[in-house]
Amino acid sequence: MQFEHTEKVKTLIARLEAFFEEHIYPNEQAVSEFVRGREGKARWEPIPIVESLKPKARAAGLWNMFLPHSDSGAGLTNLEYSPLCEIMGRVGWSGEVFNCSAPDTGNMEILDRFASAANKERWLKPLLNGEIRSAFCMTEPAVASSDATNISTRIERDGDSYVINGRKWWSSGAGDTRCEILVVMGKSNPDAPKHQQQSQILVPMKTPGVKVLRQLPVFGFDDAPHGHSEIVFENVRVPADNILLGEGRGFEIAQARLGPGRIHHCMRNIGVAERVLEKTCKRLLSRVAFGKPIADQSIWLERIANCRVQIDQARLLVLNAADKMDRLGNKAARREIAMIKVAAPAMLNFVVDWAIQAHGAAGVTTDFGLGHVAASARTMRIVDGPDEVHRNQIGKMELEKYKPAKQ
Structure with a gap:
């Protein structure tokens, strides 16, 4: 095993560390004070300082570094990305500056790999540009979701649509006012073999029947504007083309x-x-x-x-x-x-x-x-x-x- 960084990665590390010294660390206290000072609905709005740094990160070539083997990102492998992700971990909000924050990173990866051309254009492109945010809806309050076969949210075919009913929680990122798309995992065929019962489907946040019940605190911290949402889906109808990869591939x-x-x-x-x-x-x-x-x-x-x-x-x-x-x-x-x-x-x-x-x-x-x-x-x-x-x-x-x- 050889973990010596390539020249490409060394260059990115130096560039990222320089960016932190110039832009991230000097703004750390100001961001903390700004977040603590907001109340009510304003807590879920974007943080102006973070937004102002994004164009600088793009100009520095520090954008979408997480995507491996893709023309949409920096083309880094997991090993190459490791030291860069570690640096970003030093300041909790910094990942968003470089469009490298969860859950968008994971959602962009599966959209890049599994979404149709139309859904890539509609959802992946603005995510890659940092214009919108997303959430991943898998965990449920009513079942032990550590065993994903327990997941009970239903995704049922109805003509040219799928209808979704269920309750999710810990849908991190859904509290952000810029969150426009949800990736939802649910049961599409209860009679199929155990690991072919589930599917994943794209649900626009503003679809009728999507109701955010509350933002869940983590030991008292609500992590605004990110948030960890409890969401109910009541007869939510989306086009059949929103299914990812096909039924039973969840x-x-x-x-x-x-x-x-x-x-x-x-x-x-x-x-x-x-x-x-x-x-x-x-x-x-x-x-x-x-x-x-x-x-x-x-x-x-x-x-x-x-x-x-x-x-x-x-x-x-x-x-x-x-x-x-x-x-x-x-x-x-x-x-x-x-x-x-x-x-x-x-x-x-x-x-x-x-x-x-x-x-x-x-x-x-x-x-x-x-x-x-x-x-x-x-x-x-x-x-x-x-x-x-x-x-x-x-x-x-x-x-x-x-x-x-x-x-």
Whole structure:
């Protein structure tokens, strides 16, 4: 395995880091204060500072970097994109500046791969241009959605249309006033084989019968203007051409989407952890307790060392998964993807917990942003499949090595 960055990637890293120094870090405090200062419906409107930076990012050639093997993006592989995604993870809102934020990244990938020419023109093109936003509707409140075969939202054919009925939640991105398209997963044929019952379909946000019930808080944070919506679909009718790839192909599309989505989450987790460890070290060096800097207390040396070890371990696991995805495909790399989805959130939870401890009472305020990081980090152990599902998959694949060969 060779993880040395190519000259192309080194150039992009340098360009991205320069952009952060000039435009992202200097605006970080202003964006935080602006978001905290808004109330009511205004919270879901675009952030002017973020919008003003997008043309600069495009001009710098830092746009749609996530799309691999596509004329619409930078043509980077997963391995090449990894360090760039990590950098963007250092500031939570920065991904949108480069049109590289979830869930749009995953939605654009499946539209690029599976949508009809007409739907690409109608939805993919404005998404790639950053003109609209999107959401992915899979999880449901009434069932254990970690087992996607439980999903009960119905997608039923009626002439030249499909009619959709059901309830979704944690449809991240649907709170944004620019969200115009939903990718909805539901059951189109309950009598088909287990993994051919589901389909995915495009539902314009303004279709009659689409009702946003509420924005769900994550440990008290509503993540405006992004949002995590609970949505009801009541006799929602869309053209039959809105089905992606065909009836019964929902699981196939989900796997194509969730593989890159999971690795992107883990890449960002590493960037977040690096930033949190940086804050921790600066805090420990600047605070004096019992006559000397806190950094001189030996227990903190051990804690810092453990954070560094875990971050670097997670990074190597992510690079390994990215490399295998590029060379052998998402299916062949499913064990490695499952491993990083367990390891990276666990690492981030560990790092941010000690960061809060290092900051003392200040760690539980909003002053250093650690509370929001902690909430997001804990949520990551559930997002895109809970730890238990991924551990089960890893365990089963490990046991398969030692089972007697079938005669």
